Amino acid sequence: xxxxxxPYARLSVLVVEDETIIRVGLAMELEEAGFDVHEAANAEQxxxxxxxGTAVKVVITDLRMPGPMDGHGLALWISEHRPELPVIxxxxxxxxLERELxxxxxxxxxxxxxxxxxxxxxxxxxxxxxx
Amino acid sequence: MRILLxxxxxxxxxxxxxxxxxLFPEAxxxxxGSRDDFEAAMHAARYELVVTDLxxxxxxxxxxxxxxxxxxxxxxxxxxxxxxxxMTAVELMKSGLDDYVVKAARQLPRLRASMNLAVxxxxxxxxxSERERQLTAALAYKDMLLGELHHRVRxxxxxxxxxxxxxxxxxxxxxxxxxxxxxxxMRALARVQARIYETESLDQVDFxxxxxxxxxxxxxxxxxxxxxxxxxxxxxxxxxxxxxMPLALLCYEVLLNALKHAWPDGRDGTxxxxxxxxGEAVELRIVDDGIGFESGQxxxxxxxxxxxxxxxxxxxxxxIESRRGNGTSITVRLA
Numbered sequence: 001x002x003x004x005x006x007p008y009a010r011l012s013v014l015v016v017e018d019e020t021i022i023r024v025g026l027a028m029e030l031e032e033a034g035f036d037v038h039e040a041a042n043a044e045q046x047x048x049x050x051x052x053g054t055a056v057k058v059v060i061t062d063l064r065m066p067g068p069m070d071g072h073g074l075a076l077w078i079s080e081h082r083p084e085l086p087v088i089x090x091x092x093x094x095x096x097l098e099r100e101l102x103x104x105x106x107x108x109x110x111x112x113x114x115x116x117x118x119x120x121x122x123x124x125x126x127x128x129x130x131x
Numbered sequence: 132m133r134i135l136l137x138x139x140x141x142x143x144x145x146x147x148x149x150x151x152x153x154l155f156p157e158a159x160x161x162x163x164g165s166r167d168d169f170e171a172a173m174h175a176a177r178y179e180l181v182v183t184d185l186x187x188x189x190x191x192x193x194x195x196x197x198x199x200x201x202x203x204x205x206x207x208x209x210x211x212x213x214x215x216x217x218m219t220a221v222e223l224m225k226s227g228l229d230d231y232v233v234k235a236a237r238q239l240p241r242l243r244a245s246m247n248l249a250v251x252x253x254x255x256x257x258x259x260s261e262r263e264r265q266l267t268a269a270l271a272y273k274d275m276l277l278g279e280l281h282h283r284v285r286x287x288x289x290x291x292x293x294x295x296x297x298x299x300x301x302x303x304x305x306x307x308x309x310x311x312x313x314x315x316x317m318r319a320l321a322r323v324q325a326r327i328y329e330t331e332s333l334d335q336v337d338f339x340x341x342x343x344x345x346x347x348x349x350x351x352x353x354x355x356x357x358x359x360x361x362x363x364x365x366x367x368x369x370x371x372x373x374x375x376m377p378l379a380l381l382c383y384e385v386l387l388n389a390l391k392h393a394w395p396d397g398r399d400g401t402x403x404x405x406x407x408x409x410g411e412a413v414e415l416r417i418v419d420d421g422i423g424f425e426s427g428q429x430x431x432x433x434x435x436x437x438x439x440x441x442x443x444x445x446x447x448x449x450x451i452e453s454r455r456g457n458g459t460s461i462t463v464r465l466a
Contacts, residue, residue: 020377020440028433041443 011125012036012054016046016061016074022110026060029114035121043069047077056085058121062110063091075105086124088117132250133176137163137183137195138211143234147182147211150243155180155250165189173198178206180250184234185212185219193223200227205260207253209245229253277333281324288321312387315352319345319383323375336375338368339406342382342415346404349383353390357399366408374465377444378415384434384441385417385461393421393459413465420458 013035017023020041027037038054040046042065050056059078063071075087092110106120134151138144144162151160161176163169166189181199185192192210199208210231212220220231229249232242295314299307322344326336343362350360370378386402394400403418442449442463453459 018444020437020444021380024433024436024440028436039440041440 010036011058011121012038012056013121014038014040014046014049014054014056014059016040016043016059016065016071018042018062018065022062022112026112026114029112030117033114033118042067043071043074043077046074050078050082050085057125058086058088060088060090060117060121063089063096063107064093079104088120088124132158132179134158134160134180134182135163135172135178136160137169137181137187139164139184139188143184143211146239147242150239151180151182151246154243154246169195169198173202178203179253180207180209180246182209182211182246185210185216185231192219192228193226196223196226196228205253205257207246207249209242209249211242274333281327281333285321285324288317288324292317292321311352315349315387316380316383318348319379320376323372323379326375327372330369334372335369336372338370338375338378339364339366341375341379342404342406345379345382346386346402349386349390350402353387354402357397358390358394359399359401361401361403363403363405366406368406368408368413370413370465374445374447377441378447378463378465381438381441381445381449381463382415382417384438388434389417389419389421389459393419393423395422398422411466415463415465416460418458418460423453423455423457423459425453425455 011034013030015023015027015030015037017026017039018041023039023041027039030037038049038056040049043061044067046059046061047069050059059074061071061074065071069077071089071091075089078085078087087105088108089105090108090110090112094109096107106124108117108120132155134155136144136147136151138147141164144164148160148162151158158179161172161178163172169190178199181195181203183192183195183199187195192212196208196210199206207229208227210220210223210228211234212231214233214235217231217233220228224231229252230245232238232245292314295310295317299310299314302310322341323336326341327333330336343364346360346362350358354360386404389402393402398421400420403416405414405416405418407414439449445463445465447466448464450462450464451459452462
């Protein structure tokens with residue numbers, strides 16, 4: 001195939017997080033790691049972005065967000081409408097991490113550990129899916 | 132349960148005793164035929180039901196109701212009256228009597244129903260007041276926890292600020308600047324956090340005070356005596372914490388950006404901060420008389436990427452006006 005590119009070039013991720021500082025900080029770190037990052041401040045914005053046809057390969061969403069739909073609702077929406085799209089759920093609350101969530105969503109604790117997040121994204125997308 | 136029967140007529144006491152025993156077979160019954168009996172009974176035990184006559188040869192029903200109520204707020208009280216005493220009885224019901232029954236043979240079935248209902252009502256009252264006591268205690272506990280939590284968060288933020296300041300002093304050059312800026316961002320958050328603690332509801336902050344402190348401090352650190360702050364903050368503005376936090380960070384980013392870039396090469400200048408309230412709406416303007424910038428010339432650093440998101444998070448509109456040579460003006464409108 002062609003010459004090797006940065007490991008995550010062109011891999012597009014959507015970061016859904018209501019706290020601006022955390023969302024922008026995470027987006028900048030993921031951009032540094034080579035990802036193409038889209039941002040949404042709540043679940044509704046994320047749904048609109050996904051419906052608009054924006055190419056997204058992975059969604060990283062906070063669990064607790066204000067508004068009619070939280071991160072869990074978003075994950076369920078995605079599994080219904082975009083079943084091929086992997087979702088990573090994050091929460092800063094220990095009780096959430098013990099809560100029953102659909103098994104196919106990996107759950108991570110906040111604050112985000114970028115190395116762990118990147119390896120989870122790599123595992124979920126795999127070499128065949130990242131093209 | 133314990134029941135107290137008060138009547139100076141032993142036959143009437145026996146009559147009430149029969150009805151009460153039929154209704155509450157498990158109850159312990161005490162009788163008071165004299166004032167001494169009554170006074171002794173009031174100190175002897177706790178009663179769930181008191182049945183008393185209105186006219187006693189040693190006292191009256193009004194006094195009995197008031198003494199019983201005072202000693203046993205949750206106790207049921209039923210009164211025997213003669214015909215013609217109904218008005219007195221109704222009046223006594225306002226001061227704590229549960230029910231009254233006219234003393235006559237054909238009223239006996241009503242006595243039983245009346246005692247039963249009065250006891251049930253009293254039990255409900257008692258359960259309610261216990262529930263109310265528990266709720267009051269739970270509320271006080273919640274307030275205490277919330278206060279304690281804010282206190283700890285504030286202390287932790289101050290520790291973080293102190294650590295960053297310390298490292299900034301021990302480091303040189305760009306890293307020291309970075310650390311100082313981080314410390315100042317944390318301090319902006321800590322200021323809001325500290326002000327939460329001042330309010331009774333623990334969900335609002337005095338944003339005017341927060342902003343004043345922030346401007347004064349940033350101008351002192353970055354203004355190097357060249358930049359004069361001009362504060363026009365006539366109205367005290369209180370904001371919910373959920374809006375005050377992102378807005379404080381936004382102000383910090385805007386103020387720092389002006390202080391670092393608006394007056395290069397040692398120029399003098401004025402940094403104006405205005406906040407006006409009209410009804411529910413609040414307008415905040417941060418204006419510098421520096422060199423300004425052309426749109427498109429803006430760098431894409433952390434700060435400038437943050438501000439639009441912070442404005443949305445604070446549920447506000449942000450507009451930025453700038454022209455080369457004509458300073459920059461930032462307006463934030465909170466509806």
